[in-house]
Amino acid sequence: MKVTRITTYRVPPRWMFLKMETDEGVVGWGEPVVEGRARTVEAAVHELSELVVGKNPAHINDIWQTLYRGGFYRGGAVFMSAIAGIDQALWDIKGKVLGAPVYELLGGRVRDRMKTYCWVGGDRPADIIAQMKERLAHGFDTFKLNGCEEMSIIGTSKAVDAAVAKVAQIREAFGNTVEFGLDFHGRVSAPMAKVLVKELEPFRPLFIEEPVLAEQAEHYPRIAAQTSIPIAAGERMYSRFEFKHVLERGGISIIQPDLSHAGGITECVKIAAMAEAYDVALAPHCPLGPIALASCLHVDFVSWNATLQEQSMGIHYNKGGEVLDYMLNKDALTLDDGGYALPFKGPGLGIEVNEALVIERSRDPGDWRNPLWRHPDGSVAEW
Numbered sequence: 001m002k003v004t005r006i007t008t009y010r011v012p013p014r015w016m017f018l019k020m021e022t023d024e025g026v027v028g029w030g031e032p033v034v035e036g037r038a039r040t041v042e043a044a045v046h047e048l049s050e051l052v053v054g055k056n057p058a059h060i061n062d063i064w065q066t067l068y069r070g071g072f073y074r075g076g077a078v079f080m081s082a083i084a085g086i087d088q089a090l091w092d093i094k095g096k097v098l099g100a101p102v103y104e105l106l107g108g109r110v111r112d113r114m115k116t117y118c119w120v121g122g123d124r125p126a127d128i129i130a131q132m133k134e135r136l137a138h139g140f141d142t143f144k145l146n147g148c149e150e151m152s153i154i155g156t157s158k159a160v161d162a163a164v165a166k167v168a169q170i171r172e173a174f175g176n177t178v179e180f181g182l183d184f185h186g187r188v189s190a191p192m193a194k195v196l197v198k199e200l201e202p203f204r205p206l207f208i209e210e211p212v213l214a215e216q217a218e219h220y221p222r223i224a225a226q227t228s229i230p231i232a233a234g235e236r237m238y239s240r241f242e243f244k245h246v247l248e249r250g251g252i253s254i255i256q257p258d259l260s261h262a263g264g265i266t267e268c269v270k271i272a273a274m275a276e277a278y279d280v281a282l283a284p285h286c287p288l289g290p291i292a293l294a295s296c297l298h299v300d301f302v303s304w305n306a307t308l309q310e311q312s313m314g315i316h317y318n319k320g321g322e323v324l325d326y327m328l329n330k331d332a333l334t335l336d337d338g339g340y341a342l343p344f345k346g347p348g349l350g351i352e353v354n355e356a357l358v359i360e361r362s363r364d365p366g367d368w369r370n371p372l373w374r375h376p377d378g379s380v381a382e383w
């Protein structure tokens with residue numbers, strides 16, 4: 001069998017799907033994208049496709065190594081996302097050829113179902129209580145919200161109090177009937193992370209995510225040393241070679257590699273195993289579409305240390321497209337009571353893509369950009 005063609009489709013809300021065709025008619029799908037840089041990743045995919053077209057898609061490991069080591073300059077969000085989408089499609093094809101879900105090809109499941117969580121509150125957390133009540137009615141009891149809005153490198157008491165007040169409201173409304181992670185989203189600097197984790201400690205969030213930017217990872221052990229709240233990070237780390245430093249330094253309790261940014265299934269299975277060796281939990285990042293989510297879940301089902309799966313149904317970014325929209329077999333990704341995802345039954349990734357809709361929506365994909373925030377003094381603020 002040989003790969004004959006790779007086609008990319010940018011679609012609303014801000015995703016990209018990759019279709020990989022073969023000379024035997026088996027088709028695989030992937031979801032390479034860097035949110036806000038879809039066209040850059042699209043160019044990278046087509047540059048890299050010369051190393052894939054004409055190759056046997058069964059040789060996933062060799063194709064991965066060629067894509068990664070074949071370029072003198074390597075790594076980073078764009079290239080590792082391009083490799084991720086190609087890798088996902090290769091696994092989809094292998095499963096379809098062998099008639100087995102990807103998790104079976106990876107040694108079989110270690111769990112019967114996978115706990116997921118959902119976003120509430122949007123960029124500027126508001127209406128959180130109402131949104132949590134609504135999701136609780138649908139069985140969700142685990143959530144994530146942005147921990148704060150803009151935060152200067154030395155923030156004000158007012159900004160800290162606003163962050164704490166939100167969390168206090170949640171505990172007042174729900175007690176410990178809900179769990180929630182706080183995503184600092186890289187908005188907070190090292191000096192303020194110390195202040196915020198101290199003030200938030202009494203409310204016991206399930207985790208604090210990206211308490212500082214990935215490029216400030218040397219602060220994770222220091223922040224962890226001052227709090228019992230588990231520290232989570234990883235959505236902006238793109239390979240084993242980045243995660244190894246974080247795992248060696250310590251401080252991280254939960255890693256969150258993104259299956260569409262960190263080299264795909266082949267790479268993230270290895271990252272998950274590395275984390276298990278350090279007794280670190282896995283909670284893959286996934287604010288994206290169905291193929292990305294399916295790729296996460298296949299890794300979750302075979303990773304003993306997988307604890308929580310992010311999924312984007314109803315997330316504030318999904319304007320103009322939702323996770324199930326592009327699927328023919330929507331029941332494959334329904335979540336049961338309690339927000340658990342069940343193992344895919346179909347071969348490969350288990351997603352039957354509605355190609356006609358993908359093609360139609362790709363005609364007007366939009367061009368999502370993340371907001372550009374500024375502090376009151378006019379300087380750029382981390383979004």
Ligand SMILES: O=C(O)[C@H](O)[C@@H](O)[C@@H](O)[C@H](O)CO
Nearest residue numbers: 035183185235285286287370
């Ligand atoms: O945890 C999360 O989902 C992320 O921080 C998410 O908000 C970002 O990755 C966003 O998708 C970037 O465009």
Ligand SMILES: [Mg+2]
Nearest residue numbers: 183185209235
């Ligand atoms: Mg995040």
